[in-house]
Amino acid sequence: MATSDFAAHAVHAHAGPTSWIRKYVFSLDHKVIGIQYFFLALTAVFVGMFLSLLMRIHLIWPAANLPLFGEIKPETYLTLLTMHGTIMVFFVLTTAPQGGFGNYFLPIQIGAPDMAFPVLNALSFWVTALAFVVMVSAFFVVGGAPLHGWTGYPPLSALQGAGPGEGLGADLWVISIALFCLGALMSALNFITTTLDMRAKGMTLMRMPLTCWAWFITAILGLLAFGVLLSAGILLLLDRNAGTSFFVPLVTINGQLTGHKGGSPLLWQHLFWFFGHPEVYIAILPAMGLCSQLLSVFSRKPIFGYKAMVYAMLSIGFLGFMVWGHHMFMSGMSPYTAFAFSIMTMAIGVPSAIKTFNWLGTIWRGHIRFTSPMLFALGFVSLFVSGGISGPFLAQPTLDIQLHDTYFVVGHFHLIMGVASIFGIFAATYYWFPKMFGRMMSEGMARWHFFITLIGTYAIFMPMHYLGMAGHLRRYSQLTELSYLKDLVPLQQFMTYAAFVTIAGQFIFLFNLFWSMKFGKKASDNPWEATTLEWTTSTPPPHDNFAGHIPVVNNGPYEYSVPGAPRDFVMQTDPPLVKKDTGH
């Protein structure tokens, strides 16, 4: 298994297509598909961010008359939060780290010429892109986009009459998610097969960079989770359009019987969160892998506890499937099961803490180079701690009684699943941009971008914990009805101002990205002096990644500052090291 499959290499080792369409649009090259995923996510993140801006504006100026939009109505606010959540979770956090960077760099980092199934890979991307188009089209149909939240709890999401947007808009929402699941399932198969079957000679599993481990584990989670969401989505579509009652019991809407009976709203919640909780790890595992890698590269030190990192990721993936019930402590589920889900959830904090200790251990006594990817990796660790520390509060049903469905939850998952993961995406962009586009991004602009984003996101999301403690519920489109919300309005105002600044900062990134493609300093093959295989090939890599030459791996991925070595890094393809570890 560990050796490369020469037949597969032979198949891929051909000259690339020459026509523009085959080369850049319907390409089978994993590098092009990776870039396509990246730009899909980039488009989605700006759409999602724009929706959040409208939400922030509406919360503090509910009567504002916006150019082009007019006044944002309470139900429009719910539409905005539904689409913001759905687009960000699926088309950004799931798409960029795995589909984008995973696609581009997994084959190169393990020494393969392409993914195992190039056609399937292209199909995954185009199905995902179609899903995005279907999702956005929900805004433009009669009734508009749905308002049932990204979690889509029935009966609200299952009944046409339950609210504006619950007609065609909600159907498109479900169809889009089902399509996305299909794309993600195909992609997961490809990642797993590629990792297991396509590794170059000498690239044993325990010599893989932690990025590859992360993509591999993420793919396994995706394979197990998206199938369940796909099934749930199909059932919901049937409830909505075919008169079935999987999720809808006998209910009335505004006094009118709906014709449904006997279904279970809790069934959807179980199916959804069986996907939904692993999805959190699908979003953040790649960032964990990448930031581990970057802390090692830019501290010029081996990763602290490589094996512990691998086992921690594996146990996070494993435990991730046993904690879904912590989203349902207040749902009417048996209080005894809450007990079990709570213990499993606290247990998942252990491997997360191990990773944090190892990150600190990696930079300890290192030689830190403050490059832009390193800044974002360090920012990631800070955010991971801040977002993670609120987890044990929510994991305890006793405390969740007060915190469930409040801004405390919103602050928690934005810091850890949202911002920390996005810091991973930014770090990946700054780190791999030179390899992908042959030029360096501007470090000056990157530093401004980093500090604005770090301070800005803390300013937006940290106050949400205070709001939650005070009982401020999420998904409230007006703050005028509950008397105790009035005292909290100044905090909401502060968060909106912080959002303005943070969003403005993202345009520095966007400008840097496109400006550097054209005018950035030319990148060498290994500008960061890193050890993994992508830095052994030319910049950008040739069509078959290694120009017909199959790399042979002799060393682990994190051999930095090896005593007696000529340079402070030993490439994975360098002659084998005689191990002299001073740390044990």
Add this chain to the structure above:
Amino acid sequence: MGLVLLVVIWLITFISTYFFLAKTWWLPVGASAAAAGIDHHFTTSYIIMGTVFVAAQLVLGFFAWQYRERNATTPQALYSHGSNRLEITWTILTTVLFLGLNFMSSSIWASERFRPAVSDALQVEVTGMQFQWYFRYAGPDGKFGATKPQLEDPSGGGESALGVDPADPASKDDIVSAVMYVPVNREIDVILRAEDVIHSFFIPAMRFKQDAVPGLAIHMHFTPIATGDYEVTCSQLCGLGHYKMHGILRVVSQQDFDKWLASKEAEKQ
């Protein structure tokens, strides 16, 4: 750059922690029997997790500055792949910490949720519908009349909104109210129902939250210990009017409660 990062991370940590310590925005004053225990466990959790948070951020900032690359003449970074002893130590420590925290709070959860309401608890049926809470009392016969979905008529308010069947003799003395009246220091057995979509019954001051799910009748109990008016909210997204679905819990003495119930019965006859 290391120093800038240290200052930024430390400042973020200190400012964030200050507002937790100062309790500038905090839990509303508790008014139920369970509140003191829950609030105490909040404090315990904040002390433990807050210490971990501050320590981790301070160390991160300090390391970033202390181990910055200074110049070529300083010795190389330490060549170490880690330490199994440390890995085992912090695995055991965090396991004890997290599971210990969990066991500390589980007795509170168990004492509230692993037992049914006491036999002399006051039963109140709470029904959620877009976008209103209704409260029903069984009356002197102690029995709730049957409800039928086909009789539900929200425009009629009160009993017709709940679809109470007038043909059922048990419904004759049922009282439906838009304000939740309860006597102080008596356990309230809440029976939660929903007619259309999922709602969630949340009374911040009572530290009480439970979803109301169509098709289910969920029992959950609490004991108010201070008289007064408390805000009742809906905490589960239920549609366009979610933000305005709220009501009042009015905790009064047992005498005042009896008087109120008697006046409602008299009104009805």
